Amino acid sequence: MKIKSEIRGSILKICLTGELGHHEAIEAISQIKDELSDGKYLQAVLDLTGLSFMDSSGIAVVMKAYKTAQNADIKLAVKVENGHKKRILLAAGLNKIIDFI
Amino acid sequence: MKNVVNEVTIKLLGKSCNESFARSALSFFIMQLDPNIDELNDIKTAVSEAVTNSIVHGYRNTLGIITMNIKITDDNCVHIIIRDKGCGIENISKAREPMFTTGDSDRSGMGFTIMESFMDKLSVSSKPGKGTVVKMVKKITAKKES
Ligand SMILES: Nc1ncnc2c1ncn2[C@@H]1O[C@H](COP(=O)(O)OP(=O)(O)OP(=O)(O)O)[C@@H](O)[C@H]1O
Ligand SMILES: [Mg+2]
Numbered sequence: 369m370k371i372k373s374e375i376r377g378s379i380l381k382i383c384l385t386g387e388l389g390h391h392e393a394i395e396a397i398s399q400i401k402d403e404l405s406d407g408k409y410l411q412a413v414l415d416l417t418g419l420s421f422m423d424s425s426g427i428a429v430v431m432k433a434y435k436t437a438q439n440a441d442i443k444l445a446v447k448v449e450n451g452h453k454k455r456i457l458l459a460a461g462l463n464k465i466i467d468f469i
Numbered sequence: 470m471k472n473v474v475n476e477v478t479i480k481l482l483g484k485s486c487n488e489s490f491a492r493s494a495l496s497f498f499i500m501q502l503d504p505n506i507d508e509l510n511d512i513k514t515a516v517s518e519a520v521t522n523s524i525v526h527g528y529r530n531t532l533g534i535i536t537m538n539i540k541i542t543d544d545n546c547v548h549i550i551i552r553d554k555g556c557g558i559e560n561i562s563k564a565r566e567p568m569f570t571t572g573d574s575d576r577s578g579m580g581f582t583i584m585e586s587f588m589d590k591l592s593v594s595s596k597p598g599k600g601t602v603v604k605m606v607k608k609i610t611a612k613k614e615s
Contacts, residue, residue, distance in 0.1 A: 387489055389489065389521065394575070397575075423514050423518055425521070427577040455587075459579055
């Protein structure tokens with residue numbers, strides 16, 4: 369798993385690539401927290417489309433990103449294509465609190 | 470169960486760095502059924518959930534062996550058994566409820582729910598103090614010859 373971020377105006381895009389399971393989750397959470405507290409953004413996008421694999425560990429990663437963003441007054445959206453990753457996040461009901469794009 | 474056409478058993482030390490190995494070994498082995506990408510991801514996810522559970526819950530604070538057995542049968546089904554000799558589960562039906570977890574804030578209690586919805590069959594047996602056995606089956610749709 370690797371994390372890269374891009375800034376476009378006031379929007380921060382955090383892109384995850386590789387595989388996200390239990391082994392990678394703690395590192396992912398800490399890097400995402402760093403990215404989100406690294407400046408002043410109004411919006412952030414957590415881009416999961418580059419992940420070739422994700423399991424239920426991704427639920428906590430997205431939830432923690434959401435809470436960190438909320439505390440920093442950043443509006444967070446999650447970018448994910450149809451498939452297993454989206455079904456996992458929907459099963460946990462995350463679409464009720466976070467915008468999926 | 471129909472006739473077994475191929476089978477593999479892998480023993481893993483319950484270290485989190487072996488989770489991706491378990492998924493890769495599984496993918497490699499079931500390639501012979503030519504699953505589509507969704508079927509492959511569903512099975513990989515279910516196995517990742519079961520193996521992670523053995524590591525995180527079964528062998529919490531300890532290190533033990535996890536056995537993964539994969540069989541392919543002539544009706545195009547993948548049968549997977551994940552076994553640990555960890556702490557076991559007190560109440561299986563409670564454990565299988567969505568959002569139920571005994572883990573920390575990194576766990577969401579969705580593992581069994583995901584295994585159940587991504588696979589055709591899921592059965593869990595467990596004895597406190599003895600360990601847990603998770604069995605799953607999924608049928609791979611036959612591709613049309615082109
Ligand atoms: N192999 C196991 N050994 C002991 N207990 C287990 C095992 N697998 C599951 N459990 C118990 O069942 C509960 C539910 O498991 P499930 O996978 O559904 O959720 P979780 O692991 O807590 O969270 P998530 O899978 O979403 O990260 C666990 O919290 C744990 O108490
Ligand atoms: Mg789990």
